[in-house]
Amino acid sequence: MGEQAQAVPLPPWRTPRKAPAARQPLSQDAIVETGLRVLDAEGFDALSMRRVAQELGTGPASLYAHVANKDELLDLLYDRVLAEVETPRADPGRWREQMRDLALHIYEVLSAHADIARVAMADIPSGPNALRITEAELAIMISGGVPPRIASWMIDRLNLYIAADVHEGAMYAARQRASGKDAGEFISDFFGRFGDYYRTLPEDRFPMMTAHVDDLLEGGGRVRFEFGLDLLLGGLARYGAPGDR
Amino acid sequence: MGEQAQAVPLPPWRTPRKAPAARQPLSQDAIVETGLRVLDAEGFDALSMRRVAQELGTGPASLYAHVANKDELLDLLYDRVLAEVETPRADPGRWREQMRDLALHIYEVLSAHADIARVAMADIPSGPNALRITEAELAIMISGGVPPRIASWMIDRLNLYIAADVHEGAMYAARQRASGKDAGEFISDFFGRFGDYYRTLPEDRFPMMTAHVDDLLEGGGRVRFEFGLDLLLGGLARYGAPGDR
DNA sequence: TTCGCTTGCGAACGATGTTCGTGCCGATGT
């Protein structure tokens, strides 16, 4: 202790190079954590190297000592989010229920950082947490009696489906952010507009759409996600998966 | 005829303002068609306003008289591609087969312009061709006996699934383009690397993945797409859809 | 001490989407 000069007010002509910031000395973790904060607060489009650097009280060039480029930062961000996913121990008798719960859990974790899905769809996940989750899913299904190849493909399709749905949700969220309205007003406006538009379509060329406008627009993101999830799980029955009903 | 002066070599001191270009006089259609050519030949990342303008022998500002902004151009591009989708007349007895064929057909049309999926996932399709396809899908399923709300949600999930899968394929294609290798070499290299990596994982923490490496990597894009498609269609059975088996 | 290496960072490069101002050209009104 004591090797640093005690804090003393700077001479007024010695203008401080910056707002002192007093940040931790910059590390990959700090960069990732800051990036996640920006992503959650302002969305994918606001997530730039400059924005992250500014949040850390430095310039964009400083980041490149800890991160190869933006793509690598996005990879790290994605795995950082996947770290929040808790994987259960396989219980052979309840494989279908476990898979459904896990899929919903992943859906919720990703949705909590909605715009991360723009990243998830942009590259093949191979970080440690992605591996952990894949291993858990394989264990659940194979120990439950699903043939290994079917289980492998199922995991692939499930992850694709989850990422795509969250991605779609993030699109709506981005538009809502851009519109300035609050969430409720935005979606009722949005679907109202769509409904009005559908109803003005010529009935002779669009008999089905005009007749079933309400069905087309009914149901929010969550309900539709569960519907598709149950389709995928239900379809497994004919591929040698032990059915629980 | 003859109202144009016959072609004569320009005086050498009169440098032509550009390659004479002799383009058609610029229209929304010409812009969209050119954009599609760029997209197919060089991918989504190469599709810039400047690139399209250059291809048309003009500057980027000229496009904005015919197209509001890049997003609108992408919308137009997407519907232009959907125009290539042929929609069948509904045949009530074969609704499931018709839906499967139509989904595969859409998958193929989108795959032929692979990078268009980056657009498809980025906004809610509402162009005339998207409407036409939705109407056809509704007709097939409802006339086949599927309850209207289930049919509506099914269409939503199917379109999401198709777009997501083509999108994933476009990612691989983009990486392959960037790598400079040809398609075959690229995918065998790529999956070879993944397989090698999986096999080096510690067996105690990843018993499932190390044991089933081959299953995880087996099957190309098309086979997996059909697998997921059949999961979705098969899952419909429990939602009041008349089953054909 | 001196060397070398990592880290921080200001400045700059090339590229992007988009806007502004200015012409031109052809249709329209008289």
Next chain:
DNA sequence: ACATCGGCACGAACATCGTTCGCAAGCGAA
């Protein structure tokens, strides 16, 4: 036939973006 006017083409510029370069400062090893 001539004047006028509106839309289209387009060069230039602006604000951003990701990324690289070159240099200064700190620090551990020799």
